[in-house]
Amino acid sequence: MNIGIIGGGAIGLLCASYLSQHHDITVLTRRKEQAEEIRTSGIKRTVKGETFRASAEARAGITGVFDLLIVTVKYHHLQEVLDELSTLPRQRILFLQNGMAHLLDLENWDTSHSIYIGVVEHGAMKVSDHAVNHTGIGVIKWGAFHPEDTADVRNALYETPAHFQMIYTDEWKRVLEEKLLVNVCINPLTALLHVKNGELIANPAYEYMMKCAFEEALSILGLAEEERLWSHVVSICKKTAANQSSMLQDIVKGRETERKAIVGYLLKKAQAQEIMTPHLTFFNRSLEVLEKKQTKSFE
C-alpha cells in the first residue's frame, strides 16, 4: 500500500520504519527540517542493541491521497490534524492516540473518511528527528470505528514484520478501555508523586490511592471483572517497576502531558453519568497545577 504517516514522533517513526518493509511510506511532519532529515538520512531504528535503517519519503504538511493514512500525533494536537484532514479527498485513516478522548472528537467529526482506531502496545523512544528506539516489542490492535467492510486493509496489513504485528479485532474498544484503566492508575500518580511505576505497589499508601482511582475509572467505564482487572494493573506495575511513566517524563521535561486524553475523558464520561469522582478530579487539577508550575503567578 501507499501509506502516509502523520507525525514524526516515536510512534510515527516506529510505524514508518517497520511498515516500509512491505509498503511505500511517506512521513507527513509539522516541521520542514524533520522531513528533510528523514528524506536524506532515512529512519534509524534500534531494537535490542541492533540498528536498522529504512528509507521513506517525507514532507511537511498534510496533503495527498493514500491507501491508508496513519495519525500518530498526541491527542492535544489532534484537533488541528482533523481540521486539515477535512480538506482531503475521502480515504482510510487509522488513529493511534493514547487515552480515549479522541473517540469523542471522532464521533463529532462530520466526515466521509473511513475511520479506524488502533491501540499501540509498543514501547518506543524518539532519539532524534530520524531515529527511534524500540524499547518494548508489542503489537498494534486495530478495528473499524464504524461497522464496514475492512477486508482489503486487513489483507494489506496481514503481512507485517515479526516485531510489528497489526492485529485486527472487533473488540478494539474493550482493548482501549483496559489500556486506559492501566494508564489512569499509573500515569497521574507517578507524575504527582515523582516515583517510578513499581513504587505504586511497594508503598501501601500509594497502592490505596491507586485503588481509589481504579474504582472510580471502573465505575465510569462500566467494566465488570474488578478482580481480574486490578490484578492486571498490579502486574503492569510489577513488569514496569523500574520505568518512569510517560506522564512523569512529560512533567520532568516540562512538556504538556496526556492528562486530557486520559483523565479528562473519564471526567467527561463521569459527568454525563453523574458519577462522583473525587480522586480523578483531584488528580486532574493537581496535574494541571504541576504542568503550569513554571508560571508562578496566581490568576
Place this chain on the structure above:
Amino acid sequence: MNIGIIGGGAIGLLCASYLSQHHDITVLTRRKEQAEEIRTSGIKRTVKGETFRASAEARAGITGVFDLLIVTVKYHHLQEVLDELSTLPRQRILFLQNGMAHLLDLENWDTSHSIYIGVVEHGAMKVSDHAVNHTGIGVIKWGAFHPEDTADVRNALYETPAHFQMIYTDEWKRVLEEKLLVNVCINPLTALLHVKNGELIANPAYEYMMKCAFEEALSILGLAEEERLWSHVVSICKKTAANQSSMLQDIVKGRETERKAIVGYLLKKAQAQEIMTPHLTFFNRSLEVLEKKQTKSFE
C-alpha cells in the same frame, strides 16, 4: 518585663509592636540589616487602615537574659534556634510555631529552660523588615509545656492591648490540635489544587478529599466530636473563602512550606500508632514534589 523576641517575621514584628506598649522589647534577628532597620525606624504596624509606630531594641543573634523569650521562627528553622538557646542561662521561653511538630522536638530537648507553648490566632503579613500588617485580629492562647507555677508570667502578660490579648489556658494542647486539624484540611489541598479556601467547599469533589484528610487526622489525634469539628473546618473555609492559604502562598512564592510542621507531624504520629493514612501520605509527597519543582531533575 524585659522581653526578647526571636525572629523578625510577621508574627515576631506583630508581638514586638503590641507588647512594647507594656514591656521592654528586644527583637533578635538573623540578619544584621534587619536589626539595624528596626533600631533606626522602629516597627510600623498597620491595622484596619491605621498605622502605629513602636520603638524596640534589636540585634542580630540569640544572646542575653530576659524575663521572657518568645520564639516566632517557622518550624523549619526551629532546630538551629534550639541549639543556640541551649547555650543561654536558664530562662522562660514561649514557643509560637504552627503545627505540632515542635512538640516532638521540645520533648526531646534536654534543657532547664521553662517552656511555654502558644497558639497564634492572628492574621499578619510582613510588609518590610520593620513593617507588619495586622490582617486578622485574634488572640494568643498559651500555657506551660510542663506543669509549673506560671503566676508571674500570667500576671505580667495580663495587661495587654485590646487587639492583642494573651489568654492563659491549661487546654493549650487541645487548642493546638484543633488548629492543626483545620490546617491539615485546608493548607495542603489549596496548595496542590491552587485554589482559594472557599473552593474546597464549593466543589464537592474537593470537599470529599478534604473529608478524607480530616478523617485520617481525627483518628491520628484521637479526637472525638467528629461532627462539631467538621462543621468547624467548613466554617473556617467559609469565613476565609477569599483567602489564599499560607501554604499556597509559600508554593506560589517558591518558599519552603510548613509541610513538616503540619502533615509531617501527623504522619509520624500515625506511624507510631500503625494507622493507615493514604491521603495524608499522598499530600505530603506531592507537596514535596511541588516545592522542589524548580529542580526538574529526577534523582
